[in-house]
Amino acid sequence: MSQAFVREGDDQWLGDIDPTMNALVNFLTRENNGIRVYEKKNGTDDNGRTVYTMSNGLTYGKSDQGKWEIVADLK
Numbered sequence: 001m002s003q004a005f006v007r008e009g010d011d012q013w014l015g016d017i018d019p020t021m022n023a024l025v026n027f028l029t030r031e032n033n034g035i036r037v038y039e040k041k042n043g044t045d046d047n048g049r050t051v052y053t054m055s056n057g058l059t060y061g062k063s064d065q066g067k068w069e070i071v072a073d074l075k
Contacts, residue, residue: 012027014027014060014067014068014069014070015063015067015068015069019062019066019067019068021039021052024052024054024060024068025037025038025039027068028054032056036055037054038054039052039053039054039055040053040054040055041053045071045072049061049062050062051071058070059071059072
């Protein structure tokens with residue numbers, strides 16, 4: 001069997017989580033070894049979508065498919 005289809009543990013990818021802020025916060029907190037990650041600010045990017053700058057220093061938004069992704073920082 002191809003290794004591409006074998007999943008070790010309960011690892012999730014950013015694009016696998018529900019498209020809610022609560023799911024994003026919980027996912028990022030787990031990825032941050034349990035240290036709480038929270039929303040610092042939000043706004044819109046050049047394409048008009050809502051983006052969220054989180055306490056881990058990265059900015060997240062939803063793709064056209066409604067999946068979370070890392071985006072360029074707000075200005």
